[in-house]
Amino acid sequence: MASMSHSTAQKPSIVNPARFAALADRAVPWLAGASVLAFAVGLYYALWASPEDYQQGSTVRIMYVHVPAAWMALFTYMVMSSAAIGTLVFKHPLADVAAKAAAPLGAVFTLVALATGSIWGKPMWGAWWVWDARLTSMLILFFMYLGLIALWRAVDEPARAARVTAIAILVGVINIPIIKFSVDWWNTLHQGASVMRMDGPTIHSSMLVPLFIMAGAYMLFFATMHLVVMRSELMRRRARGLRLRLARGTA
Amino acid sequence: MSGDYAAYVIGAYALAAAGLVGIVVWAAVDRRAARDGLARAERVARDAGTPGDE
Numbered sequence: 001m002a003s004m005s006h007s008t009a010q011k012p013s014i015v016n017p018a019r020f021a022a023l024a025d026r027a028v029p030w031l032a033g034a035s036v037l038a039f040a041v042g043l044y045y046a047l048w049a050s051p052e053d054y055q056q057g058s059t060v061r062i063m064y065v066h067v068p069a070a071w072m073a074l075f076t077y078m079v080m081s082s083a084a085i086g087t088l089v090f091k092h093p094l095a096d097v098a099a100k101a102a103a104p105l106g107a108v109f110t111l112v113a114l115a116t117g118s119i120w121g122k123p124m125w126g127a128w129w130v131w132d133a134r135l136t137s138m139l140i141l142f143f144m145y146l147g148l149i150a151l152w153r154a155v156d157e158p159a160r161a162a163r164v165t166a167i168a169i170l171v172g173v174i175n176i177p178i179i180k181f182s183v184d185w186w187n188t189l190h191q192g193a194s195v196m197r198m199d200g201p202t203i204h205s206s207m208l209v210p211l212f213i214m215a216g217a218y219m220l221f222f223a224t225m226h227l228v229v230m231r232s233e234l235m236r237r238r239a240r241g242l243r244l245r246l247a248r249g250t251a
Numbered sequence: 252m253s254g255d256y257a258a259y260v261i262g263a264y265a266l267a268a269a270g271l272v273g274i275v276v277w278a279a280v281d282r283r284a285a286r287d288g289l290a291r292a293e294r295v296a297r298d299a300g301t302p303g304d305e
Contacts, residue, residue: 047264059256065267105274112270116263123259221271228278232285239285239292246296 017093017234024227031224038217045210053207060207062120067195068215070113072222073141074176076106079226080148081173084166094230096162097237099169100152101229105222107145114138125189133182134190137175144172158237 046064053060080102086095117135118128129135148165155161178185183192194202201208 057256058260061260062263065264069267069270104277108270108274112267115266115270119259119263119266123256221274225274225278228282232278232282235282235285235289239289242289242292242296246292246299249299 017097020094021231021234024231028224028227028231031220031227035217035220035224038213038220042210042214042217045213050210051206056124059120059123062116063207064210064214066113066116066120067211068218069109069116070138071215072218073106073110073113073138074179075219076102076109076222077141077144077169077173077176080106080169081176084169087162087166088170096158096166097230097233098226099162099165101226101233103145103149103152105225105229107142107149109218109222110138110142110145114142130189132188132190133186134179134188137179137182141175141179144175148172158240 042064046061050061050064052058080099083095083099083102086092087099114135117138121130122128148168151165151168152161155164182188183190195208195211203211
């Protein structure tokens with residue numbers, strides 16, 4: 001990766017890791033503030049201002065933390081897939097940094113979606129867990145995130161780790177449409193799509209608005225933390241480059 | 252909030268909060284470790300007279 005940073009030292013704009021780091025440092029406080037604000041408004045609507053469901057009662061409020069977490073679990077994987085293409089095709093110096101920084105965030109979003117879904121499932125389905133296609137494919141996504149994190153750690157040389165994980169990410173992207181369409185392709189206990197449908201959402205606006213506000217808050221949170229973790233990864237790579245240069249100089 | 256399900260709702264929000272706060276804490280610890288590591292590498296490089304990236 002040291003050679004990668006050399007080759008991009010003269011590139012303009014945010015393609016240059018140093019310039020990206022400066023921009024990230026400026027953007028993070030604003031994104032963090034917007035995220036906190038969005039969560040505050042979203043939680044007010046989710047817990048107080050939105051109505052209870054006539055069948056589910058107050059458990060419908062779990063939707064406001066569960067559904068955005070599930071959306072973010074998929075979105076994060078798509079970010080990683082785009083970054084993987086950036087690594088393999090365009091050899092973008094920040095692509096692998098972006099993918100590596102997103103993986104732990106995606107793993108946590110997936111875990112939150114699984115855990116909150118399980119808590120909703122107990123009173124509504126009578127079971128904490130069922131092996132239906134949606135839940136199982138989400139569990140596989142969680143293990144994929146863990147596997148990718150392990151793969152990055154297992155390969156010592158960063159450029160090689162970037163290539164290997166980029167290929168693994170792109171192989172794993174097949175699971176994303178399986179998750180999305182699992183409720184259409186198989187008979188599942190998990191309900192079908194009720195927001196992202198061709199004929200429009202089937203949820204009343206009094207519940208849809210808080211859901212979108214919470215989704216916006218999750219998205220801002222992701223953007224904030226992704227930049228923070230990317231920044232840390234850039235520092236780690238710069239330190240590694242310095243150590244390598246020193247080792248070569250003293251060898 | 253209807254009492255029958257309040258514990259489930261509170262549990263779900265607590266778990267979600269734990270996940271998001273967990274990310275924030277981990278990212279802060281990770282950033283501190285990365286910054287310390289970079290400062291150490293820069294100090295060693297400076298002492299050895301190795302030029303940095305700039």
